[in-house]
Amino acid sequence: MHNETTKIAFLVAIATMVFLLVPVFLILYIRSYNRHKKNHFLEKQNMQQKFESEMLQTRVEVQDQTMQSIATELHDNVGQLLSLTTLTLNSVNLNDGEKAKKKIDNSLALVNKSIKELRELAKLLHGEQLVENGIGHAIDQEINWLNKAGTYELKVNNQLVYLQITSPDKDLIILRLLQEIINNIIKHAQAKQIHIDTYLEKNVLHLKVTENGIGFDPNEMKIKKSGMGLNSIYKRIEMINGKLVLNSAPGEGTSISIEIPYP
Amino acid sequence: MRYLSPIFIAEVICFIVAIAIIWKDKNAFGKVITCYLAIALVTEEAAAYLGIRGIHNLWLFNIYIIFEISAILYGLYHCIKKYVNPKPIFLIGLGTIILTYIFFLFTQSFSQLNTVTITVMSVIFTLFCLYYYYLLVTDENFIEIRIHPEFWWVTGVLFYYFGSTMSNLFDGLFTVKLIGFATLKYCIYIILNLILYSCWLYSFICTMKQRKLHS
Numbered sequence: 001m002h003n004e005t006t007k008i009a010f011l012v013a014i015a016t017m018v019f020l021l022v023p024v025f026l027i028l029y030i031r032s033y034n035r036h037k038k039n040h041f042l043e044k045q046n047m048q049q050k051f052e053s054e055m056l057q058t059r060v061e062v063q064d065q066t067m068q069s070i071a072t073e074l075h076d077n078v079g080q081l082l083s084l085t086t087l088t089l090n091s092v093n094l095n096d097g098e099k100a101k102k103k104i105d106n107s108l109a110l111v112n113k114s115i116k117e118l119r120e121l122a123k124l125l126h127g128e129q130l131v132e133n134g135i136g137h138a139i140d141q142e143i144n145w146l147n148k149a150g151t152y153e154l155k156v157n158n159q160l161v162y163l164q165i166t167s168p169d170k171d172l173i174i175l176r177l178l179q180e181i182i183n184n185i186i187k188h189a190q191a192k193q194i195h196i197d198t199y200l201e202k203n204v205l206h207l208k209v210t211e212n213g214i215g216f217d218p219n220e221m222k223i224k225k226s227g228m229g230l231n232s233i234y235k236r237i238e239m240i241n242g243k244l245v246l247n248s249a250p251g252e253g254t255s256i257s258i259e260i261p262y263p
Numbered sequence: 264m265r266y267l268s269p270i271f272i273a274e275v276i277c278f279i280v281a282i283a284i285i286w287k288d289k290n291a292f293g294k295v296i297t298c299y300l301a302i303a304l305v306t307e308e309a310a311a312y313l314g315i316r317g318i319h320n321l322w323l324f325n326i327y328i329i330f331e332i333s334a335i336l337y338g339l340y341h342c343i344k345k346y347v348n349p350k351p352i353f354l355i356g357l358g359t360i361i362l363t364y365i366f367f368l369f370t371q372s373f374s375q376l377n378t379v380t381i382t383v384m385s386v387i388f389t390l391f392c393l394y395y396y397y398l399l400v401t402d403e404n405f406i407e408i409r410i411h412p413e414f415w416w417v418t419g420v421l422f423y424y425f426g427s428t429m430s431n432l433f434d435g436l437f438t439v440k441l442i443g444f445a446t447l448k449y450c451i452y453i454i455l456n457l458i459l460y461s462c463w464l465y466s467f468i469c470t471m472k473q474r475k476l477h478s
Contacts, residue, residue, distance in 0.1 A: 009439040009447045015429040016451050020458070023421050030396055030408065037405040 054239055055169055058176045065179050069145060070121055078117050085110040135171040135205075136160030139198055142178055152194045159199040167263035173236050174207065174260065180229045181209050181256055189213030189254060205262035212253040218246055266311050269453050273460040274304045277467075284467045292341040293470075296416075296463075299334035302327065321376045328377060332360055332384055335420060339391045342413040346398035356387045382431040385424040392421035412469040419462025426455045 088107045092100045123141070139158055147154050185191055191213030198207050221230060230246075237244045242260035278300040285293030306327040313320035336357060343349040363383045371377075395417045399406065408414050430451050439447045 005436065006439060008433055008436050012429045012433050013447060013451070016426055019428055020422060020426045020454075023418065023425060026396065026421075027418060030400060033400055034405055034408050041405050 051169075051239060054236065055172065058172055058236065062172065062176050062179065065176075065183075073117065073121055078114050078121070081110050081114045081117065085114070132166075132168065134160070134163055134166055135174055136163050136198070138171065138175045139178060139196075142175065142182065143196060146182060146194070153192060155193070155195040157197045157199070160205070163200060165263045170205075170240050170260060170262060173240055174205065174258075177233055177236060177258065178207065178209070180233055184229060185209075185211050185213065185254075188216075191253065200262060203262060205260045207258040207260070208256070210253065210255040215248045215250050215252045215254050217250060218248055266308060266315075268307070268311065270456040271304070271307050271311070273457055274300060274307060277460040277464050278304055280464055280467050284471045288470070290341070292338060295334055295337050299330060302330045302334075319374055322374050325373055325377045328380060328384070329364075332357075332380075335384075335388055336360075336391075338416060339388065339395065339420065342417050343391065343395050343398065345413070346395075346402055352391075352394075356391065360384050360387060376434070378431060378434045382428075385427055385431055388420055388424040389428070392417050392424070410469045410472050412466045412473065415462050415466035415469060419459045419466065422462065423455045423459040426458070427452070 085107045088103050088110065092103045094100055136158060140161055143154065143156050143158065146152065185194060189211050191211035193212045195210040196208070197210075198205070200206070234244060237258060237260070240260055242258060244259075245257040246254070247257075248254035278297070281293070281297040281300050286297045287293070306323060310320040310323050313323065336353060340349055340353050360380060360383055363380045364377065367377045367379050395413075399414070406414065430448055434448070442450075445453075
């Protein structure tokens with residue numbers, strides 16, 4: 001009997017030790033899991049910060065682009081119109097009534113044209129509000145501006161104008177991507193025709209820009225890492241989980257196809 | 264010497280620290296646990312007094328477990344409510360313990376130790392502790408375990424009640440004396456109490472650290 005009690009006591013002692021070890025391992029597991037969770041949380045926070053900083057940079061770049069367009073427009077267009085108006089008004093000879101009337105009418109027409117141009121510029125100044133109205137309108141505005149220059153033969157199929165859904169952050173990035181692509185075309189492509197195609201299909205926004213310029217070797221560009229702003233385009237697309245396909249060859253123009261999950 | 268048992272010393276230290284740190288807490292948790300520690304202290308000493316004089320003292324522990332059930336359940340409720348609404352499961356747990364206690368009152372003499380209720384309550388407390396861990400792990404926010412008071416309070420409870428399971432189940436079947444009057448069961452309870460009060464002590468220190476961080 002005494003032997004039996006000792007056995008039970010021994011069993012209880014061992015079992016209690018095991019029962020005390022279980023919480024120890026449980027704590028170690030929770031500690032390790034919690035550490036992973038902490039790392040994941042910090043990583044997420046870091047990515048969020050990066051995203052916000054990138055958004056801020058994008059916003060600044062969009063504003064910069066707008067300012068540049070306005071400066072160019074004021075210098076090349078409104079400035080010229082007003083100079084011409086001054087010249088015309090200066091040459092008015094009040095003694096020659098008929099000619100004077102004609103010149104004053106011409107000046108009035110020039111001033112009216114300047115007012116119209118200034119109104120267009122005011123619209124451009126509200127570029128960011130334009131994004132708030134939807135990416136379709138923002139793209140439309142961008143294309144109108146390009147069309148006004150009259151340098152390119154444009155073929156546009158913008159199906160995003162009537163889009164009901166929005167995604168403010170993505171919209172701003174998409175607009176900036178388009179601006180960057182158009183900038184590249186203006187600066188480097190020497191293109192005559194530009195074809196812009198935008199549409200939304202199965203929650204994926206498609207943006208295709210094709211031009212018939214001088215083209216380039218994408219592999220060479222990758223090695224050089226010089227960019228033409230391509231690095232920032234890739235970085236931004238990656239940031240919003242998008243995909244970019246670039247096709248180009250010297251003398252054969254360039255085609256850029258972007259797919260972005262939307263909204 | 265029997266008045267100054269290791270359990271009593273651990274309880275005194277824990278009680279003093281509780282008064283100094285968690286009594287000032289705005290929530291009821293601090294006050295409930297401090298009061299519980301005071302009751303545990305008084306019970307421990309009263310039981311020792313009765314034991315030394317050869318007077319039966321198990322009835323005292325039967326009264327004490329009512330306070331134990333209330334305080335530990337409230338503490339666990341306080342910890343779990345930060346993640347979910349635990350009222351339904353706590354009502355079920357409390358109901359089960361009360362029924363077991365009533366069953367004991369009707370079936371056994373009050374001078375015997377209420378081991379059935381102690382075993383049932385240990386199992387329920389262990390389940391609540393594990394549920395707390397589950398909520399902690401599945402919660403999308405992370406906590407600094409090292410300085411999280413609730414975590415260490417629950418850990419103390421888990422060590423004590425999970426560790427005492429075997430002693431509760433085999434109660435009365437292994438009255439082996441190890442040193443002098445100290446039986447194996449007593450030694451196990453000394454170790455469990457030391458772990459429990461160490462965890463609680465650390466939990467109170469964590470409360471103080473957090474308070475300093477937030478001030």
